[in-house]
Amino acid sequence: MSNFLDLPHEILLWIYRSLNSIPDAIHLAQSCKLLSCIFDRPQNRLKIFLSIIDNMPRTLSLDKVWLEDRFGAGSLWQPKKSDIPLALTNSGTRTFLTTIGFPAVKLRCVGFDSTHLTKDAGPLEPYDADELYGERFPDDDSPPTNLCFHFGSVSEWMMMVGGQDGDVSHYDPNGWDHADGYQGVIADSLESFVVLLGVLAEVADRLYMVTDRLSEDEEKEEARKAILDRLRGRMVEYDDCVEEGSKFWDNVFQCLE
Structure with a gap:
C-alpha cells in the first residue's frame, strides 16, 4: 500500500x-x-x-449483485413461474423475472415506484393494451388479445410491459378518454429498463x-x-429509446x- x-x-x-x-x-x-x-x-x-x-x-450481464448494489439488498421481486400470468408470453420477460427479478422500490431521484409488486401480493393483473392505447372501438366487446402488465409508475404515469413483445411502454391515464394514453416505448425490454434505471440511480442519487x-x-x-x-x-x-423526444x-x- x-x-x-x-x-x-x-x-x-x-x-x-x-x-x-x-x-x-x-x-x-x-x-x-x-x-x-x-x-x-x-x-x-x-x-x-x-x-x-x-x-x-x-x-451488461445482469445479475442480482449488480442490481442490489444499486437498488438495495432484498429489493428484487422474483416470482415463481406459476405466479406469472400465462398471458405474459414473452420468454425474455419470463426468464428475467424468474432468474433475476425486478426491483420493487421507490427511486426518489426520479419518483419511480414499483412497490405495488410486493404490496399487492397477488398475480400481475393483465390490462387490455388496445383499450388503454386507443386502439379499440367503443362498441368492440371482443375478448382482449393484446395484453400488458403494470410494472411501475412515475406519479400518474404507468410503465406497462407488453405480454407478447416485452416492450416497456409509457401509458398516461389522463389521455385514455381521447385516445392519447400511449406515449411511446421507453425500453426495448424489461431487462433493458432495469439496466437504465440502475445506471440512472447510481449517478442521480449521488x-x-x-x-x-x-x-x-x-x-x-x-x-x-x-x-x-x-x-x-x-x-x-x-437503448435508443432514451433519446430526446421520449x-x-x-x-x-x-x-x-
Missing part, C-alpha cells in the same frame, strides 16, 4: 478515472486519507464522475457529491448538466436538472 501511495497524485487520479462504478470510487476514497483528499477536490470529483460514466460497460462541493450556483448547474448529458448519452448507447425520459432528466 505504501508503494501505491508514493505514486504522483496525477497517477492516483488516473486510477480513479479508470473505474467504471461510483461505489468503487467511494470505497477507494475510504481506504486512506491521501486517496480521500484526491477524491474530495471538487474539480477532481467532477472529472472522476464523468470518466466513470464513460467507462460504464456498453453491455449528484450532490459533486455539486455540494462547488461554491458558485453557476458552477453547480454546469457540473450537473455535464454529468446528466454524459449519462443520457451513455444510456442512449445502451416524453418519459425527457421528463426524468428535466426533473434532475
Whole structure:
C-alpha cells in the first residue's frame, strides 16, 4: 500500500478515472486519507464522475449483485413461474423475472415506484393494451388479445410491459378518454429498463457529491448538466429509446436538472 501511495497524485487520479462504478470510487476514497483528499477536490470529483460514466460497460450481464448494489439488498421481486400470468408470453420477460427479478422500490431521484409488486401480493393483473392505447372501438366487446402488465409508475404515469413483445411502454391515464394514453416505448425490454434505471440511480442519487462541493450556483448547474448529458448519452448507447423526444425520459432528466 505504501508503494501505491508514493505514486504522483496525477497517477492516483488516473486510477480513479479508470473505474467504471461510483461505489468503487467511494470505497477507494475510504481506504486512506491521501486517496480521500484526491477524491474530495471538487474539480477532481467532477472529472472522476464523468470518466466513470464513460467507462460504464456498453453491455451488461445482469445479475442480482449488480442490481442490489444499486437498488438495495432484498429489493428484487422474483416470482415463481406459476405466479406469472400465462398471458405474459414473452420468454425474455419470463426468464428475467424468474432468474433475476425486478426491483420493487421507490427511486426518489426520479419518483419511480414499483412497490405495488410486493404490496399487492397477488398475480400481475393483465390490462387490455388496445383499450388503454386507443386502439379499440367503443362498441368492440371482443375478448382482449393484446395484453400488458403494470410494472411501475412515475406519479400518474404507468410503465406497462407488453405480454407478447416485452416492450416497456409509457401509458398516461389522463389521455385514455381521447385516445392519447400511449406515449411511446421507453425500453426495448424489461431487462433493458432495469439496466437504465440502475445506471440512472447510481449517478442521480449521488449528484450532490459533486455539486455540494462547488461554491458558485453557476458552477453547480454546469457540473450537473455535464454529468446528466454524459449519462443520457451513455444510456442512449445502451437503448435508443432514451433519446430526446421520449416524453418519459425527457421528463426524468428535466426533473434532475
